[in-house]
Amino acid sequence: KNEVEQSPQNLTAQEGEFITINCSYSVGISALHWLQQHPGGGIVSLFMLSSGKKKHGRLIATINIQEKHSSLHITASHPRDSAVYICAVGGGADGLTFGKGTHLIIQP
Amino acid sequence: ETGVTQSPTHLIKTRGQQVTLRCSSQSGHNTVSWYQQALGQGPQFIFQYYREEENGRGNFPPRFSGLQFPNYSSELNVNALELDDSALYLCASSHKFSGRNNEQFFGPGTRLTVL
Numbered sequence: 001k002n003e004v005e006q007s008p009q010n011l012t013a014q015e016g017e018f019i020t021i022n023c024s025y026s027v028g029i030s031a032l033h034w035l036q037q038h039p040g041g042g043i044v045s046l047f048m049l050s051s052g053k054k055k056h057g058r059l060i061a062t063i064n065i066q067e068k069h070s071s072l073h074i075t076a077s078h079p080r081d082s083a084v085y086i087c088a089v090g091g092g093a094d095g096l097t098f099g100k101g102t103h104l105i106i107q108p
Numbered sequence: 109e110t111g112v113t114q115s116p117t118h119l120i121k122t123r124g125q126q127v128t129l130r131c132s133s134q135s136g137h138n139t140v141s142w143y144q145q146a147l148g149q150g151p152q153f154i155f156q157y158y159r160e161e162e163n164g165r166g167n168f169p170p171r172f173s174g175l176q177f178p179n180y181s182s183e184l185n186v187n188a189l190e191l192d193d194s195a196l197y198l199c200a201s202s203h204k205f206s207g208r209n210n211e212q213f214f215g216p217g218t219r220l221t222v223l
Binding site for chain 1: 149152153200217
């Protein structure tokens with residue numbers, strides 16, 4: 001079973017700062033997902049990636065398959081970015097295996 | 109194109125009762141996965157349905173069961189509710205094609221409280 005570790009667990013930063021959230025997993029995968037969860041529960045898929053790098057607006061996700069490591073970056077952070085960011089792997093018949101999430105707070 | 113919807117949004121039950129949660133997939137999606145998220149934890153995979161059959165299952169007892177209908181909507185049934193079943197239940201739909209993993213789209217969840 002794949003183990004997914006995220007760091008940090010909690011992160012508080014000032015508006016405008018560059019944010020990095022890390023994710024490591026133990027078993028080779030075909031896809032890694034970055035998800036965002038706001039208070040109240042709804043989960044939004046940010047990225048699904050299997051190699052290299054993807055960018056969407058101020059969000060950038062990278063993955064190193066050999067190192068079994070992925071990072072999510074937020075540039076020019078804003079208070080509306082405050083949420084829980086979750087890394088998950090898999091998505092086939094075994095479903096997704098999730099990390100515990102990184103609770104991000106961006107202060108004005 | 110409509111997104112994934114779940115009903116009800118909140119539910120309170122007592123120990124020993126049975127509950128049915130519902131999920132409507134995003135248009136064009138043929139696969140539904142169900143997850144349980146306890147407070148402060150990441151979601152845990154319950155099972156997945158593909159073309160009306162259970163396609164995979166996580167470490168959950170048989171009292172957790174499901175259905176998928178021809179329109180790809182789905183139900184999660186939990187019998188003999190226990191206090192630890194209190195959680196947010198999430199469904200996610202995707203389109204499985206040629207065995208590839210595809211992006212999953214999540215519903216807003218059903219918050220179940222067992223007293």
